[in-house]
Amino acid sequence: MNELANFWNLIVESNTFNFAVLLIIFAVLFKKLNISSGVEKIKQDIINTINNAKNERENAKNKLLDAEKSIEHINEDIKQRLDEASQRGEGIARQILSNTEEQVQLIEKNISRVISAEEKTLSAQMTAKTLRASIELAKQHIKNSIANNPELHNKFIDESIENIDKV
Numbered sequence: 001m002n003e004l005a006n007f008w009n010l011i012v013e014s015n016t017f018n019f020a021v022l023l024i025i026f027a028v029l030f031k032k033l034n035i036s037s038g039v040e041k042i043k044q045d046i047i048n049t050i051n052n053a054k055n056e057r058e059n060a061k062n063k064l065l066d067a068e069k070s071i072e073h074i075n076e077d078i079k080q081r082l083d084e085a086s087q088r089g090e091g092i093a094r095q096i097l098s099n100t101e102e103q104v105q106l107i108e109k110n111i112s113r114v115i116s117a118e119e120k121t122l123s124a125q126m127t128a129k130t131l132r133a134s135i136e137l138a139k140q141h142i143k144n145s146i147a148n149n150p151e152l153h154n155k156f157i158d159e160s161i162e163n164i165d166k167v
Helices: 002-013 015-033 035-072 074-148 150-166
Strands: none
Touching: 002 015, 035 074, 074 150
16 A cells, blocks of 8 residues: 555656646536636637727728818808808998988988978068068157147058948
8 A cells, every 4th residue: 555655646747747736637627617608708809909990991091081071162162152242241331332322312312301390480480580670660750740740640540440431
Protein backbone atom coordinates (compact mmCIF):
# COMPACT_ATOMS: atom_id res chain seq x y z
CA MET A 1 0.00 0.00 0.00
CA ASN A 2 2.83 2.17 0.52
CA GLU A 3 3.64 1.86 -3.08
CA LEU A 4 0.18 2.86 -4.01
CA ALA A 5 0.44 5.91 -1.78
CA ASN A 6 3.78 6.80 -3.33
CA PHE A 7 2.38 6.37 -6.78
CA TRP A 8 -0.55 8.53 -5.85
CA ASN A 9 1.72 11.23 -4.46
CA LEU A 10 3.80 11.12 -7.60
CA ILE A 11 0.74 11.55 -9.82
CA VAL A 12 -0.72 14.35 -7.71
CA GLU A 13 2.56 16.21 -7.68
CA SER A 14 3.15 15.86 -11.40
CA ASN A 15 2.47 18.86 -13.69
CA THR A 16 0.73 16.73 -16.29
CA PHE A 17 -1.84 15.54 -13.80
CA ASN A 18 -2.39 19.07 -12.53
CA PHE A 19 -2.77 20.29 -16.09
CA ALA A 20 -5.31 17.55 -16.89
CA VAL A 21 -7.32 18.40 -13.76
CA LEU A 22 -7.24 22.09 -14.74
CA LEU A 23 -8.51 21.18 -18.23
CA ILE A 24 -11.34 19.12 -16.75
CA ILE A 25 -12.30 22.03 -14.45
CA PHE A 26 -12.26 24.41 -17.41
CA ALA A 27 -14.35 22.02 -19.50
CA VAL A 28 -16.92 21.71 -16.71
CA LEU A 29 -16.98 25.48 -16.24
CA PHE A 30 -17.16 26.03 -19.98
CA LYS A 31 -20.20 23.73 -20.22
CA LYS A 32 -21.82 25.21 -17.12
CA LEU A 33 -21.26 28.84 -18.05
CA ASN A 34 -21.91 28.27 -21.74
CA ILE A 35 -19.14 30.63 -22.70
CA SER A 36 -19.39 29.80 -26.38
CA SER A 37 -22.93 31.15 -26.57
CA GLY A 38 -21.87 34.26 -24.61
CA VAL A 39 -18.94 34.79 -26.92
CA GLU A 40 -21.23 34.18 -29.91
CA LYS A 41 -23.74 36.66 -28.50
CA ILE A 42 -21.04 39.29 -27.96
CA LYS A 43 -19.75 38.60 -31.47
CA GLN A 44 -23.29 39.03 -32.89
CA ASP A 45 -23.79 42.26 -30.88
CA ILE A 46 -20.55 43.63 -32.29
CA ILE A 47 -21.62 42.67 -35.83
CA ASN A 48 -25.05 44.31 -35.28
CA THR A 49 -23.41 47.46 -33.87
CA ILE A 50 -21.11 47.65 -36.89
CA ASN A 51 -24.07 47.17 -39.27
CA ASN A 52 -26.10 49.80 -37.41
CA ALA A 53 -23.16 52.19 -37.56
CA LYS A 54 -22.91 51.57 -41.33
CA ASN A 55 -26.65 52.23 -41.73
CA GLU A 56 -26.43 55.37 -39.62
CA ARG A 57 -23.46 56.50 -41.67
CA GLU A 58 -25.47 55.99 -44.89
CA ASN A 59 -28.46 57.84 -43.39
CA ALA A 60 -26.21 60.70 -42.29
CA LYS A 61 -24.62 60.77 -45.73
CA ASN A 62 -28.06 60.93 -47.39
CA LYS A 63 -29.17 63.68 -45.00
CA LEU A 64 -26.01 65.60 -45.77
CA LEU A 65 -26.68 65.28 -49.50
CA ASP A 66 -30.28 66.41 -48.98
CA ALA A 67 -29.09 69.37 -46.92
CA GLU A 68 -26.55 70.31 -49.57
CA LYS A 69 -29.25 70.10 -52.25
CA SER A 70 -31.62 72.23 -50.19
CA ILE A 71 -29.05 74.99 -49.70
CA GLU A 72 -27.76 74.73 -53.24
CA HIS A 73 -30.16 77.41 -54.51
CA ILE A 74 -30.58 79.32 -51.25
CA ASN A 75 -28.97 82.52 -52.58
CA GLU A 76 -31.38 82.54 -55.52
CA ASP A 77 -34.34 81.90 -53.20
CA ILE A 78 -33.25 84.71 -50.91
CA LYS A 79 -32.83 87.07 -53.86
CA GLN A 80 -36.24 86.09 -55.23
CA ARG A 81 -37.94 86.60 -51.87
CA LEU A 82 -36.22 89.95 -51.40
CA ASP A 83 -37.37 91.00 -54.88
CA GLU A 84 -40.93 89.91 -54.08
CA ALA A 85 -40.83 91.76 -50.76
CA SER A 86 -39.47 94.85 -52.50
CA GLN A 87 -42.26 94.72 -55.10
CA ARG A 88 -44.89 94.25 -52.40
CA GLY A 89 -43.38 97.15 -50.47
CA GLU A 90 -43.44 99.38 -53.54
CA GLY A 91 -47.06 98.41 -54.21
CA ILE A 92 -48.02 99.20 -50.64
CA ALA A 93 -46.14 102.51 -50.86
CA ARG A 94 -48.01 103.41 -54.06
CA GLN A 95 -51.32 102.46 -52.44
CA ILE A 96 -50.52 104.57 -49.37
CA LEU A 97 -49.50 107.49 -51.59
CA SER A 98 -52.70 107.16 -53.63
CA ASN A 99 -54.85 106.96 -50.49
CA THR A 100 -53.02 109.93 -49.01
CA GLU A 101 -53.59 111.99 -52.16
CA GLU A 102 -57.30 111.10 -52.10
CA GLN A 103 -57.50 112.09 -48.44
CA VAL A 104 -55.71 115.39 -49.17
CA GLN A 105 -58.17 116.12 -52.00
CA LEU A 106 -61.12 115.35 -49.73
CA ILE A 107 -59.69 117.57 -47.02
CA GLU A 108 -59.11 120.37 -49.54
CA LYS A 109 -62.72 120.04 -50.76
CA ASN A 110 -64.00 120.12 -47.19
CA ILE A 111 -61.85 123.16 -46.45
CA SER A 112 -63.21 124.88 -49.56
CA ARG A 113 -66.79 124.12 -48.47
CA VAL A 114 -66.14 125.36 -44.95
CA ILE A 115 -64.48 128.53 -46.26
CA SER A 116 -67.36 129.11 -48.67
CA ALA A 117 -69.91 128.58 -45.89
CA GLU A 118 -68.00 130.92 -43.59
CA GLU A 119 -67.79 133.53 -46.38
CA LYS A 120 -71.55 133.31 -46.86
CA THR A 121 -72.13 133.57 -43.12
CA LEU A 122 -69.79 136.56 -42.84
CA SER A 123 -71.37 138.15 -45.91
CA ALA A 124 -74.84 137.72 -44.40
CA GLN A 125 -73.64 139.16 -41.11
CA MET A 126 -71.98 142.09 -42.90
CA THR A 127 -75.15 142.67 -44.92
CA ALA A 128 -77.26 142.64 -41.76
CA LYS A 129 -74.89 145.06 -40.03
CA THR A 130 -74.82 147.30 -43.12
CA LEU A 131 -78.63 147.20 -43.32
CA ARG A 132 -78.97 148.15 -39.64
CA ALA A 133 -76.43 150.93 -40.10
CA SER A 134 -78.31 152.13 -43.22
CA ILE A 135 -81.64 152.09 -41.33
CA GLU A 136 -80.09 154.03 -38.47
CA LEU A 137 -78.57 156.49 -40.89
CA ALA A 138 -81.94 156.83 -42.68
CA LYS A 139 -83.70 157.42 -39.33
CA GLN A 140 -81.20 160.06 -38.42
CA HIS A 141 -81.59 161.66 -41.84
CA ILE A 142 -85.41 161.62 -41.55
CA LYS A 143 -85.27 163.06 -38.05
CA ASN A 144 -82.88 165.79 -39.18
CA SER A 145 -85.01 166.50 -42.26
CA ILE A 146 -88.19 166.71 -40.10
CA ALA A 147 -86.44 168.88 -37.55
CA ASN A 148 -85.26 171.26 -40.28
CA ASN A 149 -88.55 171.28 -42.17
CA PRO A 150 -91.67 170.74 -39.94
CA GLU A 151 -93.99 170.56 -43.01
CA LEU A 152 -92.39 167.26 -43.99
CA HIS A 153 -93.65 165.76 -40.73
CA ASN A 154 -97.25 166.37 -41.70
CA LYS A 155 -96.62 165.17 -45.22
CA PHE A 156 -95.17 161.83 -43.90
CA ILE A 157 -98.15 161.36 -41.59
CA ASP A 158 -100.58 161.91 -44.44
CA GLU A 159 -98.71 159.45 -46.69
CA SER A 160 -98.69 156.85 -43.93
CA ILE A 161 -102.44 157.19 -43.45
CA GLU A 162 -103.02 156.77 -47.18
CA ASN A 163 -100.84 153.66 -47.23
CA ILE A 164 -102.81 152.17 -44.36
CA ASP A 165 -106.01 152.62 -46.31
CA LYS A 166 -104.49 150.75 -49.27
CA VAL A 167 -103.56 147.77 -47.19
